[in-house]
Amino acid sequence: MQIRVLGCSGSIAAGSRTTAFLLDHDVLIDAGTGVGELTLAELVQIDHILVSHSHLDHVLAIGLLADSVTRRRSALARPPVQVHALPATLAALRTHVFNGVIWPDFTRLPSERHPVLELRPVEVGQLLELGGRRIEVLSAAHTVPAVGFAVHGEAGAWVYSGDTGPNEALWQRLAALDVAALVIETAFRDEERALAAASGHLCPSQLGRELARLAAPTDVYITHVKPGEVAAVMAEIAALPLRHRVHALESGQTITLGREAGTDVLRQAWPPAAAAGAAD
Ligand SMILES: [Zn+2]
Numbered sequence: 402m403q404i405r406v407l408g409c410s411g412s413i414a415a416g417s418r419t420t421a422f423l424l425d426h427d428v429l430i431d432a433g434t435g436v437g438e439l440t441l442a443e444l445v446q447i448d449h450i451l452v453s454h455s456h457l458d459h460v461l462a463i464g465l466l467a468d469s470v471t472r473r474r475s476a477l478a479r480p481p482v483q484v485h486a487l488p489a490t491l492a493a494l495r496t497h498v499f500n501g502v503i504w505p506d507f508t509r510l511p512s513e514r515h516p517v518l519e520l521r522p523v524e525v526g527q528l529l530e531l532g533g534r535r536i537e538v539l540s541a542a543h544t545v546p547a548v549g550f551a552v553h554g555e556a557g558a559w560v561y562s563g564d565t566g567p568n569e570a571l572w573q574r575l576a577a578l579d580v581a582a583l584v585i586e587t588a589f590r591d592e593e594r595a596l597a598a599a600s601g602h603l604c605p606s607q608l609g610r611e612l613a614r615l616a617a618p619t620d621v622y623i624t625h626v627k628p629g630e631v632a633a634v635m636a637e638i639a640a641l642p643l644r645h646r647v648h649a650l651e652s653g654q655t656i657t658l659g660r661e662a663g664t665d666v667l668r669q670a671w672p673p674a675a676a677a678g679a680a681d
């Protein structure tokens with residue numbers, strides 16, 4: 402199993418894309434502007450989109466992806482792309498995105514019988530089995546209903562917090578999990594701690610209190626930092642007394658979760674995997 406970071410910024414600027422991860426070739430985890438890194442041929446292969454919550458920086462590319470792949474998936478007689486999210490998140494997408502005003506209703510296009518998107522409700526604690534991959538829905542604590550995800554691999558779980566503030570339920574669940582890597586947000590610097598608290602996000606000092614709940618030393622990857630803030634946020638985190646190995650998550654990074662020659666491996670690759678050809 403391989404996870405490719407398509408976008409991991411809290412907002413956009415040149416070189417900064419919002420949250421999207423590609424699991425193998427066919428599962429998207431969140432659909433922020435990072436999805437624009439994929440070629441059309443890669444977009445056509447996506448069969449599942451797991452959505453952490455309804456905020457624009459995580460859902461913006463769902464409708465655009467649908468628009469891009471409709472013709473080719475129809476020609477290939479591919480089934481609808483399944484969009485997995487909490488019922489409240491799906492309701493928000495129906496009401497506020499796929500409403501014929503902001504964007505066409507791709508759950509009924511190109512035809513009601515064979516739409517390009519299908520909305521599938523999930524709940525916290527559910528274990529999704531997608532083509533042999535097991536993905537668990539984790540709780541998150543944000544300003545709207547939100548979840549994180551754990552991708553279970555033979556070498557442990559790759560865990561993505563989603564957008565979240567302090568989250569007791571996450572640490573209770575992770576205490577019973579073999580966590581190979583934790584991707585967790587830190588959206589604001591400490592000087593903006595009031596804004597972080599009000600908006601359901603973490604700042605470095607709060608991250609430190611949260612990570613103290615994770616007993617085993619773990620590779621922790623920081624995500625969702627605003628453009629231009631990464632160095633400052635990472636410096637504040639580096640000053641914390643943490644037992645974990647903390648890194649800034651980087652767009653283009655690939656993480657392989659699997660077992661090789663009988664040895665558990667979690668391998669990160671830099672520089673980013675070579676970009677696929679631009680022809681498509
Ligand atoms: Zn959010």
Ligand SMILES: [Zn+2]
Nearest residue numbers: 456458459564
């Ligand atoms: Zn966000």
